[in-house]
Structures are given as structure tokens and as C-alpha cells.
Amino acid sequence: MTQMQPIEPQRLPVRVPLVTQPLGLWGSLKALRRNVLSILPELTVKQPMVSGRTGKRWHMIMDPEANRRVLLENLDNYPKSLVTKNMLKPAIGESLFIAEGAHWRWQRRAAAPVFSHRNVMNLAPVMSAAAERSVERVREAGPRAVDFLSEMVTLTFDVISDVTFSGDQGFDRDGVHNALDAYISEAAKISLADILGLPDWVPRLGRTFGTGGVRDMKRVADAAIEARAARGADGVPDLLDLLLAGEDPETKRKMKTSELRDNLLTFIVAGHETTALTLAWSLYLLAFDQNVQDRARAEALSVVQGGVAQGQDIARLPFVRQIVDEALRLYPPAGMLERTARTADTLCGREVRPGDTVILPIYALHRNELLWDDPDAFRPDRWAEKPDRYAYLPFGDGPRICIGASFAIQETVIVLATLLANFRFKAVKGRTPEPVMILTVRPEGGVWLEAEPL
Structure with a gap:
């Protein structure tokens, strides 16, 4: 009788180990400051909704209808x-990403034609x-x-600075890049005051220490905007030209210098960081699966x-686009969205009270077994x-869907196809x-690959 050989388990790309036991308040704070995704319960990839309390009530939503x-x-x-x-207001002010209500709506109407x-x-x-x-x-x-990872950050910052402040010699690219990176690396970390729901006037030290470079960055951006307004397109x-010319079609309101600057800095943060990550993860996945790489x-x-x-x-590059979509599914740049309920509501048949935190854990949503076949596979x-x-x-949805989504997808496909046409990655x-x-x-640790010229 011939002995059967064991079937090798399918190799899967790297993923985050999810939580199987409650972490508690201090455990949650420690995990959040190290890796926000490490607080996700394993139940988030098996159920449509998970609720709990860590300082305050929270609900994680993985159900498409509840997300809608x-x-x-x-x-x-x-x-x-x-x-x-x-976290973000000191760096990007009351821009599109932060603003709510009427202030958000007029800015969105003014900026929409830009994209x-x-x-x-x-x-x-x-x-190109x-x-x-x-x-x-x-x-x-x-x-x-x-x-x-480092190479894609360089590439995408080149793109976003060129399409934002093209030809402006006085715009200090490196200064802006370094100030944003330094601020986000510390200011984006959750504090105990955040978990306990303390008022926003209670200081968060990490966000205080990083504001000096941000002030300098804003001065540089303001000077570049005013110089462009005087010079013209x-x-x-x-x-920048398009935003300077833009106006809200309903109120005819235009952005003043501080509003232009906050929105441009938002585009710079979102427009290079998220695209660089999508490209880096796409290249990691292509090196992980040589058959897919050969087809692409x-x-x-x-x-x-x-x-x-x-x-x-x-x-004419549909398969390259499918790789981008799959990379965004497995490693969405915005791995988690957080909202606060203003009034009582019901989600997935469960009560949501005013003040509850409602979390859309995009990372878990994209790997939920109820929604995806073989969700951890590439x-x-x-x-x-x-x-x-x-x-x-990956870009949110509804009226607040990322305004630059089409820009990011276009850039990612162009860059990925160019790299594939020149190198083989291992x-x-x-x-x-x-x-x-x-x-x-x-x-973390970078995406280290050998690139063999064709």
C-alpha cells in the first residue's frame, strides 16, 4: 500500500495575530501604542459585530449593511x-479630513473638481x-x-510635491516631509487619556512635543501658497492652482490661505503615505507569489x-489593477476608522448609545470569513x-469617501506596471x-527585495 504524503498547508502572506483573550485597560494601552491592529479580537473575522468596554463602550462593525x-x-x-x-488637527487643521457638517460640505464642494x-x-x-x-x-x-518601502516613500513624495507645488523652488520638500513624519510617528499614538475618554483639553504630551516642526512646515506652505497666488498658474x-481657482458652487466661497494650506498638507500626508504603502505591500505580495508576478x-x-x-x-492593465485591489484588501492603509455616536441607533440588531465609540476595523472587515472566501490568501x-x-x-465610502482615491489608484498602477516591466523581484x-x-x-522592518533587471 502506497503511503500518502501529507498535503502541505497553503503558504499565506504575513498577517497580524488577533486577540483571543480580553486585554484589559493597561494591556489595551500597551498594545495600541505598539500596533493598533493587535487589539482586534479574533471574533472580528468571524462575526458581523463585536462589542465591549475598555474605559468606554465600543462596537466593532464588520457587516456591510451596518457599514452602509x-x-x-x-x-x-x-x-x-x-x-x-x-491626533491630526495640530498638523492639518480643520481640513476636509477633520471638518464636520457645513464646514466640511463647502470645502468638499470646492475641492471635488480638483480630482x-x-x-x-x-x-x-x-x-510616469x-x-x-x-x-x-x-x-x-x-x-x-x-x-x-523607503524607495516607494521617496517616489510618492516626489509625485505629491510635484503635483502640489510644482516648480516652486522655495518649497522645502525635505523640511515638510520630515516635520510631518516626526509629528505623526509620536502624535498618532493613543494615550491613556484617549482610552478613558478624557476631554480634549487634557494634554497629550506626544502631540505637544511635535508641534514645533509643524509650525515651521505651515509657514513654508503659507509662503509658497501666497507666492503662487501672486504669480498665477x-x-x-x-x-495648488486648481484649489486656488476652486470655489463652492453654492456659496461662491473660496479657500483662504490657511484653509488651502491645511488641505494641501492633508493631500500631501494622505497622497504619498497611503500610496507608498500600497505599492510596498503590492511588491511584497508579488515577491511572495512568483506565479502572480510572472502573469503581471x-x-x-x-x-x-x-x-x-x-x-x-x-x-489595458486589468490584472495589475487586481493586484492593487488585493493588496488594499489584505493591507488597507487605513486599517481602522473610528466614529462617535451622537444619538441612539441600532446596528446589527444591537443598541448603540449616544457617546459610544463605533469602530470600522477595515483590516478585519477585509478578512472576515462571512464575506470572503479564503480571506487570508493572496x-x-x-x-x-x-x-x-x-x-x-480601503478608501472609506459614502459622501466622505477619500477624495483622492482615483489619483492614488492611477499612480499605483502606473508605478507598479513600470517596475514590473523593468525588474524581477525576489x-x-x-x-x-x-x-x-x-x-x-x-x-515594519521595510520591504527588502532583490530586483533583478530584465
Whole structure:
């Protein structure tokens, strides 16, 4: 009788171990400051809703219909939490990301045309040029491993600064980048005061220490905005030109310098950090599965001319786009959204009281066994069919869906196709990244890959 060989378990890309026992107040604080995702109960990938109390009542929602209610049908009842606002307000003020109600609505109406399909497509050459410079840097690194997290951060910051303050020699890119990075690395950490729900006037020391660099950054941005307003647009309008020209069609209100600056800094933070992470995680997954990488490269080589993808190529790169969608599912940059209930409501048949914290744990939603087949596996082909809209929320949804989503997807596909058309990627042994969320889901330790030129 022939002995049966054991079937090897399917290899899965790296994931976060979820909690099987309550952490308690101090355990939660310690976990939150190390990795926000590490507080997620294992039940969040098995059930539609999980509730509890850690200082105050909270509910984690993984049900598409409940997500629809929070983000769309009963939007005004679920403003962003004070914790979220207190973290970011010193850096980005009352911008689109923070503002609520009428103040948010007029800004959104004024800014929406900036990210029209036509305007975003006009910026594609900037993305292609940055991708080409990245190829040159990787080639110059020679036959050694490259940290593609660092490389993608450099690339995407080049893009966002070029499409925001193009040609402005007085704009200190490195100064702005370093100030934002330093502030977010400390200010985005949860404090005990946050968990206990203490008023926002109670100091959070980490957020106080990082404000000096932020003040300097704002002065630089204000000077660049005022100089551009005096000089006027030149050539293809960039984001600053478009925002300067923008106005609320209902009230005819335009943004003043401080409002322009806060929104531009929001676009800089969101527009380079999240895209860099999506690219880094996509490259990690391609190195993890060589068969998928080969298929994606074959598609890229059949479309991309001269080794650099262009805006018009995107529609002919469906499999590359599926890889991006799958990377955003497995490692959503915004791994968790937090809201505070203003009035009583019912979600998944459960009572929500005024003041309760309502959490949309996007990381767990995207891996929930009730919604996804083989949820921890890297399977780009699953995107041949679209999921329930509120089961997949890498950019949020409803009226407050990320205004730059189409910009981010366009940039990611252009860069990924360009890299695939030039290199073959292999993982470096012993350098597996760990998904860690402070403000965004970053690959801690970097994404170290060997890039073999074709």
C-alpha cells in the first residue's frame, strides 16, 4: 500500500495575530501604542459585530449593511471621533479630513473638481516621470537588496510635491516631509487619556512635543501658497492652482490661505503615505507569489512601451489593477476608522448609545470569513467579480469617501506596471515585514527585495 504524503498547508502572506483573550485597560494601552491592529479580537473575522468596554463602550462593525448605515444612511450621527481629530488637527487643521457638517460640505464642494478624471489624468506624466526615476535609482543600487518601502516613500513624495507645488523652488520638500513624519510617528499614538475618554483639553504630551516642526512646515506652505497666488498658474495646472481657482458652487466661497494650506498638507500626508504603502505591500505580495508576478509582468510588457507606463495604459492593465485591489484588501492603509455616536441607533440588531465609540476595523472587515472566501490568501483573481461595496473599504465610502482615491489608484498602477516591466523581484530571506498600524498599516522592518533587471 502506497503511503500518502501529507498535503502541505497553503503558504499565506504575513498577517497580524488577533486577540483571543480580553486585554484589559493597561494591556489595551500597551498594545495600541505598539500596533493598533493587535487589539482586534479574533471574533472580528468571524462575526458581523463585536462589542465591549475598555474605559468606554465600543462596537466593532464588520457587516456591510451596518457599514452602509454609518458611512452613508446615518452619516451625520457618526462624526469622526475626538481621538482621531485630536491626533491630526495640530498638523492639518480643520481640513476636509477633520471638518464636520457645513464646514466640511463647502470645502468638499470646492475641492471635488480638483480630482476630476480629466485633472487627475493630466497629472499622469508626473507619475510616469517619478516611476522612471525610481527605476534608475534601483538600477544604480546594483545587485543588492533594496528597501522598497523607503524607495516607494521617496517616489510618492516626489509625485505629491510635484503635483502640489510644482516648480516652486522655495518649497522645502525635505523640511515638510520630515516635520510631518516626526509629528505623526509620536502624535498618532493613543494615550491613556484617549482610552478613558478624557476631554480634549487634557494634554497629550506626544502631540505637544511635535508641534514645533509643524509650525515651521505651515509657514513654508503659507509662503509658497501666497507666492503662487501672486504669480498665477504656469502650464498644466497642479493641485495648488486648481484649489486656488476652486470655489463652492453654492456659496461662491473660496479657500483662504490657511484653509488651502491645511488641505494641501492633508493631500500631501494622505497622497504619498497611503500610496507608498500600497505599492510596498503590492511588491511584497508579488515577491511572495512568483506565479502572480510572472502573469503581471507579461501583461505589463505587452502594454508598456519604452519601459515606462503612461496614463493611457491603465485601462489595458486589468490584472495589475487586481493586484492593487488585493493588496488594499489584505493591507488597507487605513486599517481602522473610528466614529462617535451622537444619538441612539441600532446596528446589527444591537443598541448603540449616544457617546459610544463605533469602530470600522477595515483590516478585519477585509478578512472576515462571512464575506470572503479564503480571506487570508493572496488571490488577485478574486477581483474578477466585485464584492459588496461595503465589504471593501480601503478608501472609506459614502459622501466622505477619500477624495483622492482615483489619483492614488492611477499612480499605483502606473508605478507598479513600470517596475514590473523593468525588474524581477525576489524576497530576501529573514526580512519578512510585519504589519503594524500606528496611523497607517506599515510594513515594519521595510520591504527588502532583490530586483533583478530584465
